[in-house]
Amino acid sequence: MRKKIIQEILDNKSKFISGEELSKKLGISRTAVWKHIKSLREEGYNIESVNKKGYRLIEKPDDLLTYDNIYHNLHTKILGKKIIHFDTIDSTNDYAKKIGNEESEGAVIISEEQTKGRGRLGRNWHSNSYEGIWMSIILKPNIVPYKAPFITLIAGASIVEALNKLGVNAKIKWPNDIILNEKKICGILTELSAEIERINHIVLGIGINVKTMEFSQEICDVATSLYKENYIVSRVDIVRNILLEFESLYLEYINNNSKEKVLDICRRHSAIIGKEIYTIRGEEKELVRCLDINEEGNLIIKRNDGSIKEIISGEISIRGIKGYV
Template identity: 60%
Template sequence: MREKILNILLDKNKEFVSGEEISERLGITRSAVWKHIKNIKQQGYEIESVTKKGYKIVKCPDLLTTEIVKYNLNTNLLGKEVIYCDTIGSTNDYAKEIAKNAKEGTIIISEEQTKGRGRMGRYWHSIKGDGIWMSIILKPNIYPHEAPFITQIAGASIVSGLKKLGVNSLIKWPNDIIINNKKVSGILTELGAEIDRINYIVVGMGMNVKTIDFPENVKELATSIKKEGHNLKRIDILKSIIEEFEHLYLKYIQDKDKSECIKICRENSAVIGKNIYILKGEEKRKAKCVDITEEGNLVIINNNIKEELISGEVSIRGDKDYV
């Protein structure tokens, strides 16, 4: 009921709506309306109340609450269920805990992660209220060996979502998004599967949005949307990415079409045409990136021999820098 009342207020676009109108539309008493309004205020919404006029939203808090995320989200699958947390260890860990019984497309979002991590178990710096920390639960009817392509979809979705908001970024294959040669976002895809079937895929995305000062150990490698000169709302970024993700994901799952995703990954690659170091365990070797295949694998040349790298097997670093 609170979500419905909030949607009514948001639909009015900062115009007054009477308590009587709300109560009639929702079939509840005006006293109940007032109680829900009080709860909405406690979430941080600034709501003006005027006798004989009603209520209007003056200012929305910079929170990624369930109601705000679902409001006018243009999707058919993703975000129909949204779990919002003020703080959590890891959205991916929680998503895996509930994945068995959760609906496909369920999104877990937290204002803060205390145990955020990236690929290879690396720690992810998650400041409360400064970024986007979310995980998406997927249950595609594909084989386990096809799952790594979901990481390509996530990367393409972030780049496309940001571009629609005026932010240019690149993909450091397979799971880092960079701006000005610094990491702004990371992707962690985890799989729950049997030999021949997928039970669930959890796609975690972390993005630095408002952070200006980074810890000493990452400040030369990390950046944020705001630090790069873009003053965007977290909710606008989040919705743009989710909508792009659903578009590319359904093309892949329903139409078996990877072409648009691969095109985005190629055109926005931070590594094609560059020399890189390939890291696998203790092994480190140098090669040149030349392409991304239709399957999303990275094509490299090493000692005049072409080779394909599969997402999830290796990490890469720039010849002289992060990229």
């Protein structure tokens, strides 16, 4: 009911809507309407009320990553129909993994802060309050598990598309990092729970540094944020754009096994194709030239001896020669 009231008031934009009209539309008493308005105000909605005119929204709570802010008029079919929002949590991926089997596909877990944010391989991920987007999406694709790694590429493509549409010239470092001005602004942590024959659920974790201005010493040379690179973009807009872009590319892959658009985006916005990179396996570090991403989504490289090699996502780490992550 709270959500419906917000919807009505948001739909009405800067016009007044009377308590009577709200009460009729929603089938609740005017006292109930008044109580909901009161609790919305307590949450930070600035709602004007004028005698004989009714209610009018002046301002929503500032860019919080709540369901109300994100889902309003978002035209997705499955993504974000449910958004579980936390002020703080240990890790959105860990929470999503716990509820993954019970929750429906497309549920989004999002927190203003993570106290134990994780990156790849169990590394820490700095996730201070309001500074970024720390979210996890629950997916239940009806595909065999070995086709799951491509979903990381879909996520990368969606994030880059979403950011580009907001004027941010981000690039993809295959397979799961997003780069801005040669530093990392976003990591993708895809986690899989599966039987051999079917996927139970996938948790797609996305961490984007938006407003962070200070990074710890270990990562300050390789990490950056949108604000730090002078892109002032709304977190809500980024999330909304990502959900939209991702859903479209994801459904194309799941329903039609179509990878074209994703591969096209990954190639056009690649941070590494055509460049020299290091491939790293354990202690071994090799300088190679990155040629392309093939139809399977695997990386094609050329070694120093001229031989061509295909790298499967996860087999090897790669690092750009300028040292970015």
